[in-house]
Amino acid sequence: MPRPGVPDPYRRRAREAGYVSRAVFKLKAMDARFHLVRRGQRVLDLGCSPGSWLQYLGERVGPQGLVLGVDVKPPAVSLKPPLDFLAGDVQSLDLAALREKAPSFDLVVSDLAPATSGIREVDESRSLALARAALAAARQLLRPGGHFLVKVFEGPDLPQLVAEVGQVFAEVHRAKPAGSRAASRELYLVGLKKKGAPPPPDQNPGQHG
Numbered sequence: 001m002p003r004p005g006v007p008d009p010y011r012r013r014a015r016e017a018g019y020v021s022r023a024v025f026k027l028k029a030m031d032a033r034f035h036l037v038r039r040g041q042r043v044l045d046l047g048c049s050p051g052s053w054l055q056y057l058g059e060r061v062g063p064q065g066l067v068l069g070v071d072v073k074p075p076a077v078s079l080k081p082p083l084d085f086l087a088g089d090v091q092s093l094d095l096a097a098l099r100e101k102a103p104s105f106d107l108v109v110s111d112l113a114p115a116t117s118g119i120r121e122v123d124e125s126r127s128l129a130l131a132r133a134a135l136a137a138a139r140q141l142l143r144p145g146g147h148f149l150v151k152v153f154e155g156p157d158l159p160q161l162v163a164e165v166g167q168v169f170a171e172v173h174r175a176k177p178a179g180s181r182a183a184s185r186e187l188y189l190v191g192l193k194k195k196g197a198p199p200p201p202d203q204n205p206g207q208h209g
């Protein structure tokens with residue numbers, strides 16, 4: 001957490017650039033390293049509020065893309081296309097409502113963070129549950145070949161989560177981007193290239209006949 005009275009350069013830079021949160025610099029750094037987002041893509045942003053990731057992703061996908069945010073709290077940014085929002089808890093996601101917005105996504109990102117209790121084990125286990133909910137969403141909604149980014153906390157269950165991400169993605173990387181406070185145990189897992197064949201083309205002869 002920021003210490004009272006100690007200036008935070010990332011917060012000041014975010015404000016000057018018009019972003020609603022300093023979290024944007026973490027996503028920017030990971031995008032620069034892993035080339036996660038491209039123009040025209042459909043992106044699902046889990047735990048999107050107040051919305052600096054929405055702002056950045058919207059700039060990157062451009063007017064032909066879609067950035068759909070999900071959060072229990074509404075974002076503090078203007079939701080003009082390509083930005084869209086669905087209110088909800090990621091642990092009970094309305095998949096049908098998400099699929100109505102887009103049948104599949106090219107990228108799923110999660111900056112989900114639980115309300116902290118101050119009790120280390122409780123916070124770790126809540127954070128793990130949110131990361132698993134994000135992975136479940138990526139399993140169901142991300143296209144083969146798509147990428148995944150999820151915030152996690154260093155803890156004894158992390159190797160198991162890394163293995164779970166590795167079952168779904170061809171590559172798994174750990175990232176502690178600039179902008180993530182050194183004292184914080186947060187880090188991000190990046191799953192690149194979701195495994196699995198793309199769906200076959202429509203074989204219905206009536207459609208091509």
Ligand SMILES: C[S@@+](CC[C@H](N)C(=O)[O-])C[C@H]1O[C@@H](n2cnc3c(N)ncnc32)[C@H](O)[C@@H]1O
Pocket residue numbers: 020021023024046047048049050051052053054070071072073088089090091111112113114115130
């Ligand atoms: C660190 S903030 C995300 C910051 C965001 N990436 C940005 O750039 O502004 C974490 C968010 O996770 C959301 N969150 C926590 N638990 C959630 C849940 N079960 N379902 C949906 N959102 C949740 C919180 O409401 C909060 O807005």
